[in-house]
Amino acid sequence: MADIVFDSVQRSFKQGGKEFLAVGDINFTVKDKEFVAIVGPSGCGKTTCLRMVAGLEIPTKGRILVGDKEVKGPGPDRAVVFQQFALFPWKTVQQNIQFGLKSMSMSIAEKQEKTARLVSLMGLDGYEQAYPHQLSGGMQQRVAIARAYVLEPEVLLMDEPFGALDAQTRVVMQEELVRLARKNPKTVLFITHSVEEAVYLADRVVVMSRRPGLIRDVIEIKPIREKEGWDTHSRIEDVMDLNSFVKLRSQIWKLLREQSLGVDH
Numbered sequence: 001m002a003d004i005v006f007d008s009v010q011r012s013f014k015q016g017g018k019e020f021l022a023v024g025d026i027n028f029t030v031k032d033k034e035f036v037a038i039v040g041p042s043g044c045g046k047t048t049c050l051r052m053v054a055g056l057e058i059p060t061k062g063r064i065l066v067g068d069k070e071v072k073g074p075g076p077d078r079a080v081v082f083q084q085f086a087l088f089p090w091k092t093v094q095q096n097i098q099f100g101l102k103s104m105s106m107s108i109a110e111k112q113e114k115t116a117r118l119v120s121l122m123g124l125d126g127y128e129q130a131y132p133h134q135l136s137g138g139m140q141q142r143v144a145i146a147r148a149y150v151l152e153p154e155v156l157l158m159d160e161p162f163g164a165l166d167a168q169t170r171v172v173m174q175e176e177l178v179r180l181a182r183k184n185p186k187t188v189l190f191i192t193h194s195v196e197e198a199v200y201l202a203d204r205v206v207v208m209s210r211r212p213g214l215i216r217d218v219i220e221i222k223p224i225r226e227k228e229g230w231d232t233h234s235r236i237e238d239v240m241d242l243n244s245f246v247k248l249r250s251q252i253w254k255l256l257r258e259q260s261l262g263v264d265h
């Protein structure tokens with residue numbers, strides 16, 4: 001079991017000598033093997049929430065549990081993929097993917113087999129010996145995702161992973177992630193500025209409010225996706241044309257617009 005529990009989580013920071021509350025009181029559970037996307041206005045605390053799950057940031061109040069254990073720091077059960085690919089420029093694709101396996105006790109053959117499987121899964125065959133600067137942005141991000149997946153983490157934390165990609169590559173990566181997520185589900189927390197991306201990828205979408213970040217609403221996508229057979233379409237644009245998709249997208253847009261206009265509830 002690898003659910004993520006936010007138990008009355010708050011996080012404050014100091015800015016200009018004053019303390020301010022960046023993340024309000026968050027109570028929320030990402031269920032085991034569930035894909036949850038977070039959307040919200042800029043600065044509402046999305047990245048801070050993800051960094052706290054990663055153990056890169058500690059809550060000021062409350063606690064975060066992953067698989068019943070309180071998060072006290074980073075751990076191999078949680079892998080993070082950021083917007084900037086953060087690959088080692090001096091290492092090849094193969095060496096970058098294998099890097100995380102270094103400290104794991106397994107034979108070289110086993111490490112190579114795991115790496116080869118991910119290379120092929122992410123469509124990187126033939127690029128094993130290439131260096132990051134020889135790859136396109138989309139390919140670099142595929143290496144970053146492969147590097148996270150090869151560790152077989154129970155939890156995958158993704159912060160705008162496709163934010164730096166061009167629109168076409170982004171669509172290809174979204175379709176690949178959907179295939180990967182349905183075939184090999186993990187507990188995923190995914191931050192995005194794109195409402196379409198959130199609705200397309202996630203089982204549930206969390207809409208956060210303006211600072212201090214609070215949960216404004218949680219929208220269930222999975223029951224509708226399954227009922228309307230979204231996964232029978234292999235192309236994102238076909239899903240985006242469906243009435244059920246358009247309705248969910250508008251619902252979330254409306255909630256976000258209320259946040260940016262400062263409508264009180």
Ligand SMILES: Nc1ncnc2c1ncn2[C@@H]1O[C@H](COP(=O)(O)OP(=O)(O)OP(=O)(O)O)[C@@H](O)[C@H]1O
Pocket residue numbers: 013014015022040041042043044045046047048049
């Ligand atoms: N280490 C820090 N020190 C001081 N303030 C911080 C720190 N990290 C985040 N903040 C502040 O906390 C608030 C929330 O930041 P965070 O990056 O979590 O927001 P976000 O919702 O991810 O924003 P965006 O969508 O623009 O990426 C912001 O006001 C930010 O300036």
